Amino acid sequence: MTTEMEDILGTAANWRANGRQVALATVVTTWGSSPRPVGSQLVVDDKGAFLGSVSGGCIEGAVIEVAKDVMKSGTPKTLEFGVSNEQAWEVGLACGGKVRVFVERVE
C-alpha cells in the first residue's frame, strides 16, 4: 500500500510518462483554520483529472483552472485564497482560513 504522497508524486510521473500535460499544486503557507497542512499536494492533468487536495474541496476547482494555464505557459504561479472580501467568496475557504498555493508545471 502506498501513502498519499507516493500516490501523488507517482501519479505525476506516470501521467507525464504517458504524454499528458501535468501540474503540481502545493500548500506553502497556511493561516488560521485551513483544512490541509503545509506540504499537501494535488496533481492535475490537462483534462482536469486530479488526485490529492489543497483544501477541503473549497478551492480545488480554481486551482485546477490556474493549473491548466500554468501547463500552457510553463510559468509557475503562487495563489492566495481566503475569505477577505465579497469577490473572494467564490473561491474562498468556508472555514475562514487562508492558504497560499504554489502551482508549477511538471516539465
Add this chain to the structure above:
Amino acid sequence: MKQTLLDRLIADRAAKRPVALITALEGGAQALIYPQGPSLGDGFAAPIEHAARQALADDQSGPIETEQGTVFIHVHNPPQRLVVVGAVHITQALAEIAALAGYGVTIIDPRRAFAQSARFPNITVSTAWPDDALRALKPDSHTAIVTLTHDPKIDDPALEVALKSEAFYIGSLGSTRTHAKRLQRLYDKGFTERDTARIHGPVGLDIGALSPAEIAISIIAEITKIRRALPSTKDQAA
C-alpha cells in the same frame, strides 16, 4: 518541476532517504537538499541550503524569506514507523489503516502460523524473537510500538526494548486487569512507575470498539492524537 528532480524525489522517498525540495516561488528554481552530500538541481545561496537542512532536522516544512524572495522548503523525511508485535486479526486491519495514514508498518511475530505473509500483503513481517527484532529496527522518536498478542512471553520482551527506546507511542492490548499484571511484571524487572506510564493500556482511544477493525481504528486514533500533540510533527502532511 523538472522530470529528473521528480524522479529523483520519488526514488529518495522509496529508499527512505531524507531530502528537502526547495522552490523559489518567484521563477520556480528548484533543488533537492540532503542532510549530507551534494545538492541536486538549481543553485541556491548557502544560507538557504543551510535552512533546508535545519528544516529536515526539525521535520518542519514551510516558507522562508530570503534575498532571492520567498523559498518554500518541502521536507520529505521517511515516514513515521509503526511496529506491531503480534500478527493477529486486529493487526490485519491495523496494518492497512496505518499504511493509509502514512506509516511504514513492520509486524513482528515469532509464531509462524500467524506470521504468514499471505495474511499481510505488502507488509514487512519478521518472525525473529520480539526483543531481537525490535532492537534491530532501532525504534526512534518517529516510531510507534504496539503489542497485540497479550501473551507475556511475546509482548513483555518487546515492551522492555520499547521502554528503553525513544518511541513516541507505546501501546499494549489487554484488559485493565491484564495490564495491571503486566505492569507488575515490568516492576519486577526493575522498571519504575514513571517508565511504565508511557505504555497506553488498555490500548486505543475508548470509543467502544468491538471488532478487530474498530479496535484498529481506536489504536490509530490514539497514535494520531499523541503524534499530533508533538510540536515537531504538528503541521506536517503525511
